[in-house]
Structures are given as structure tokens and as C-alpha cells.
Amino acid sequence: MKIQIDNNLSTPLFKQLMDQIKKAVIDGLLKPGDSLPSIRQLANDLELNHNTVAKAYQILERDSVIQTKGYRGTSIHGDAKQNSTVDMNDSITTKLSETIKSLRESGATDSEIRIAFSNVMKNQ
């Protein structure tokens, strides 16, 4: 299964990589247990920085789309198909929208919400 990265697209490279792996899982091109190349191999093949591929793999592992098992390397997670349909960005956007809506209803201004959000993020 081939993967293609386009440097001219505005989508970040790690996101292009993640999206294509998820799409391949959804389309059935990658099945649970299928091995994936190492970070080094994929980064060198795509002429990318190793950190870019590492970031994509890290997020996919967090979302249980892939799993890393020591010397056995990286493979597709058993629940990958189900987990590939979940978009963390959508979930964050929905939750934040609900919170902002409720804060507005309680009388907070947008500027207060922004400052509070920024402070909370800094303190985390």
C-alpha cells in the first residue's frame, strides 16, 4: 500500500500521514496486525524529518489506530477501523463550543473567555 505526501498542501505533513493511514484502515487496505515501517524507514523514504513521522505515529498510537510492541515494531491496532472514524479535532471543537456557549449564557464576554482559556492553557 502506497502513501503520498505533498509538500505544497497547506495540511501539515504529519496530518497528511495520519489521514492516509486512517483512510487505508477504513478502506480495508490495512488490516489489524499489519506491520508498518519503522519511523526511520518511512521518514527517509518520504524525505521527511524523523520527528514528523514520530509525531504522526504518536497520535495514531494515542488514538489506538496503531500499536508499538518493542522489537516487533509498529502494527495496526485490533480496533483500528472503529478508532479511525473518531476525529479528536471534531470532539474537541464540539466540547469547546458547548463550554463557550454556556459561558456566554452566564454573561462572560468573549475577551474574558479568551483570557481565561489562555491562562488555563498556560497553567496546565
Added chain:
Amino acid sequence: MNIELLLYIVLFSQIMFLSYYYPRRMLIRIHTIFKNYPPNEFPKLYPESIDKYKKSAKRYKVMNHLIMVLGFSLILWFYFTPRTGKWDQVIVFWYFMIQFIPNLGIELWSMKYHKAMRLLNQDAQKEAVLQPRRLTDFISREFLAIVFVIYVIFVGYVAYLDQFDYPWFGGYLNVLIISGTYLFFGFIIYRAMYGKVKNPHQSYEDRKIDIQTLIRQLFSIAIAVTIYAMVQISLRAFGIEAYKAITISLYFHVIGFLSMQWPRLNFINFDVYKEKPVSIK
């Protein structure tokens, strides 16, 4: 047969094989590419002017011819000079090193060529296959087992000879040298399998063939090096060192033959070197 005569025959064969036949085949390959895949149709294949490459090919040919003349002079010198034969193998070794220079030049040229290709590559799209590359994808387990068994036999042979306390015998230093050679080959294989892409236009399938060719060559050379080391030690142990120069020359024949296993041109996808058609919107 007279050892001296045998040495002349083997050395003549080494000269013809490594300074005539090998470069001839290499040049035929290069000129076939120039002819069948010209710059106007395959511009990506020529990051620099084709004349520059033709000059390099000519230089390679001239260098090999000069080395061939040197080789014939060496045979004549061997014939007319009374010698003890003690230094013959050293001379044959250094002559091979000289024969190797034009091929080293080709290697360096190839590195420069791929670098120029990468610098000119404007393609924003990069492609990779989502499949890990493993050693056994390129070489059979049986071949790996043969290399391992030969290495074990070599270690056993060194251990066996070590008990006789030959004053000339390097003992386990031989194992260290052979192990170092294996490690060096391992490093080259690792870089070919997982390292950076040398040719940015090459198709994945062709890259796999290149990696496979290299791995098979290096594993075969590893076997040849180990057997050669055992032969050299045996010749000394049995007191027939007079054959050392002949065996070293035969060994260089094998190395030359193994290095000549290039992928066939008609199996290579040259379409990747064509200019992409401009889309009209």
C-alpha cells in the same frame, strides 16, 4: 603445471577480466542508456549535460586501458626478472587495488550524480510503501544460514589451528578481521535498506531490486572473503605458499564477477525519468 606459468595465466586473466571485460560491460551498459534513454525524452535522468557523462565514460575507458597496459608490463617484468616469489602476492594485491581505482571513481561519480538529481528535484510529492523492509524480503533464510555456517566453520578452523602455535598465525585476529568485514557489510546493507533515498525519481520496485542486488552481492562476497581467508591460512599451514599469488588473483576474479551482477536494463522503469505532462486547466 609450472607455478610460474600458472601465475602468468591467472594474472593475464585478471587483467583481461577486470580491466577489459568488466569495464567493457559497464561502458556498454552506460552507452545503451545514453542511446535508448536520451536527455530529450528522459530529462530527469540527466541532472547535468550528457556530454559531461560521456567525458566521464571516456575517462573511465582510458584509465582501464592504461591499467591493462600496466598489467601486461607487470607480466613481462615477472617473466624477465629473477624473483624469489615472496612478494608476488603483494604485487598482485596492489595491482588489483590499482584496477579498482576506476571503479572507485564510478562509485564517487554515482554519489555526485544522485546528489545533483536530488538538488534539481522539484517534485513536491513524495511516495512510500507502508510496509516494513526486512532482510528476509531480499535474501532467503537458506542463504543466510549458509553465510552463518561458513562463518562458524571459519571460527572453528581458526580455533583448531590456534592450538599448533604457528609463529606466523594471527589466531583470533583473523576472526576479528572477518567479523569486522561482516559488520561493515551489515552497515552498508542497513543504510541501503533504511537510509535516505539516493535517487529521488526511482520507482519503489526498482529500489527494491537495487537493494536486493546489493545484499546478494555483499553476502556472496562475505562467503568469498571467508573462504579466501581459510585458503590463505591453509596454504601457509601446509607450506605451499607459492600458490598464494595465484589464489589471491582467483579471489579477485570472484570479487569482480560478483560485483558485475547488475539489474537488467529492460527490467528498470525508465518512465520515471520522463518529464511529467503539464496539466491544462
